[in-house]
Amino acid sequence: MNDIDEIDRRILSALQRDAGQSLETLGAQVGLSRNACWRRIRALEEASILTGRIATVDAARLGLGLQVFMQIRTSAHAPDWLRKFSEATRAMPEIQGVYRMSGDLDYLIRARVADMAGYDALYQRLIARVPLSDVSASFVMEEIKETTALPL
Structure with a gap:
């Protein structure tokens, strides 16, 4: 197919x-x-080409107006660490995407929170569950394009 x-x-x-x-x-x-x-x-x-049907929701109208990209570096690459990291990030509803990256960065996390305090709470929960070498964050100031549609 x-x-x-x-x-x-x-x-x-x-x-x-x-x-x-x-x-x-x-x-x-x-x-x-x-x-x-x-x-x-x-x-x-x-054929698993169509994998789901969803509704898109306006995050800001639900009080989740801050989108953040967290850049993660770790010195641990063992299977047990990866399992804990995967379980931790999957359990946090604010986290919308987690990506293992090539290059200097190990992981990139995309999350939605209400505000800076919401980000700090997410950060504190994450580092309490899994050891990380470095976490830096970039906050979205303006969404120019956001889509899930693939180019067909």
Whole structure:
């Protein structure tokens, strides 16, 4: 299923814009019947190309107006440390993404918090759960582009 066709691409593009639209509306956009759209979506899900359907939420309206990128360096690279780090970061709902990086940086964390006090609380909880060599943070001043949509 890795070889998707143009109709699958149009379905995926439309779902990335609005996953809540009806099958009738989606079918009209891509030129298929409701049932044909449903079969295509099921096939994309079964092939793990379409992995979920979500709603996007305005973080600032929910009191989570500060986005932070935490740059993590560690001197520990043992499997036990990585397991603890993974468990700790997965358990913290403020953390939206954790990435193992190449180069000088070991890990990059993307998180959403209410304010600087919220960041400090997150930082304190993280360092209490797993030893880190260095943590620095960059705070987003303006979001110019934020999307989950892939270029199809």
